[in-house]
Amino acid sequence: MQRILVTGGAGFIGSNFVHYVMEHTDCAVTVLDKLTYAGNRGSLAGLDAGRFSLVVGDICDAALVDSLVAGVDAVVHYAAESHNDNSLADPSPFVQTNLVGTFTLLEAVRRHGTRFHHISTDEVYGDLALDEPERFTEATAYNPSSPYSATKAGSDLLVRAWVRSFGINATISNCSNNYGPYQHVEKFIPRQITNVIDGIRPRLYGAGVNVRDWIHAEDHSSAVLAILQRGAAGETYLIGADGEHNNQDVIQRILTAMGQDPGAYDHVTDRPGHDLRYAIDPTRLRTELGWAPAYADFDAGLAATIAWYREHEAWWRPQKAATEAGYARRGEQVRVPASAGPAPSGREGRP
Numbered sequence: 001m002q003r004i005l006v007t008g009g010a011g012f013i014g015s016n017f018v019h020y021v022m023e024h025t026d027c028a029v030t031v032l033d034k035l036t037y038a039g040n041r042g043s044l045a046g047l048d049a050g051r052f053s054l055v056v057g058d059i060c061d062a063a064l065v066d067s068l069v070a071g072v073d074a075v076v077h078y079a080a081e082s083h084n085d086n087s088l089a090d091p092s093p094f095v096q097t098n099l100v101g102t103f104t105l106l107e108a109v110r111r112h113g114t115r116f117h118h119i120s121t122d123e124v125y126g127d128l129a130l131d132e133p134e135r136f137t138e139a140t141a142y143n144p145s146s147p148y149s150a151t152k153a154g155s156d157l158l159v160r161a162w163v164r165s166f167g168i169n170a171t172i173s174n175c176s177n178n179y180g181p182y183q184h185v186e187k188f189i190p191r192q193i194t195n196v197i198d199g200i201r202p203r204l205y206g207a208g209v210n211v212r213d214w215i216h217a218e219d220h221s222s223a224v225l226a227i228l229q230r231g232a233a234g235e236t237y238l239i240g241a242d243g244e245h246n247n248q249d250v251i252q253r254i255l256t257a258m259g260q261d262p263g264a265y266d267h268v269t270d271r272p273g274h275d276l277r278y279a280i281d282p283t284r285l286r287t288e289l290g291w292a293p294a295y296a297d298f299d300a301g302l303a304a305t306i307a308w309y310r311e312h313e314a315w316w317r318p319q320k321a322a323t324e325a326g327y328a329r330r331g332e333q334v335r336v337p338a339s340a341g342p343a344p345s346g347r348e349g350r351p
Helices: 012-024 062-069 084-089 092-112 147-166 188-197 217-230 247-257 283-289 298-311 313-329
Strands: 003-007 028-033 052-056 074-077 115-121 170-175 177-179 203-205 211-216 236-239 244-246 266-268
Touching (some): 028 062, 074 217, 084 147, 092 115, 115 147, 147 170, 177 188, 177 298, 188 203, 188 298, 188 313, 211 217, 211 298, 217 236, 217 283, 236 283, 244 247, 247 298, 298 313
Parallel strands (some): 003 028, 003 074, 028 052, 074 115, 170 236, 177 211, 203 266
16 A cells, blocks of 8 residues: 555544654555644644645545545545534534545445545443443444444444445454544643643543543554554454543643642533443454554653643644633533542542
8 A cells, every 4th residue: 555545634643643654654645634623734744745745625525535535545534523522512513524424435435446444433332330340342332322422333334334235445443542642632631731731720520430541642553554554354453552541540640740739620510421431452453463552651651742732832722722712611610529529649540
């Protein structure tokens, strides 16, 4: 594969993948991105113009998609509406981008016989109990709980149907929560980091017991490239780095790493449908494709991420005020849960 089309490549994990491919392969990369609020030209700055190009457009534009797919060897589909809070406020963009957009791409790769890899999320599986040992596997039944996760589950099923009905050469990956460079400040970890930089106390949904399985975006990128190069057609791979932490623990680690009191955060009213725990079992990816994460140490990954946001204020600063105003409009209120005593200073077991 010498020519790759990356949809959503100006977004968070898409741009990290583009940088990774440009650094670790000789492939030419074309990015198709609508440049909504979550896309940022600055995330693609400095790439070799001889091997990289950006096309501003919508994955629901069938004519544009067809013309781009016709000229590449593979499509890696990152483009998605992905913020849970936004899906609760207005689900319609999620239906259009995540379902109609994926359908449009599938029809194009079917016409041209192009390799297709679909990026999905562990949220399609619903959630797990906090105290159970099980983790999500490729055989776990889908049980989405928000408009975001439901539309991502639907897009996964479209890919599977096009594989079975039309024989397209496609793979799927479901990944746990990403963190790292170029992540929008509406998201959990960069929001906390940038709040601390600005002297604002971090905000924690509910009691902070919700657990997520964290992976650095560079590790996600290396896993996707491994699947693209060596994955078996029609198969699904789960991407994770054994990084389970609850939200309270993550905030405390960020505060400690930034030289602050680990208890210097506020509780806010929990969001509706807030899944309890996600946990990925990446055994198949590791054993069949020989992949392993570079950031197995979560604290080391957090330290690198904090350093990036400190050094790239010009990248995130234009987003910050609008993001915080949006949370205020949605009625985010500071509160102390009835069950919560003083904020703990230790590090217990994440959104």
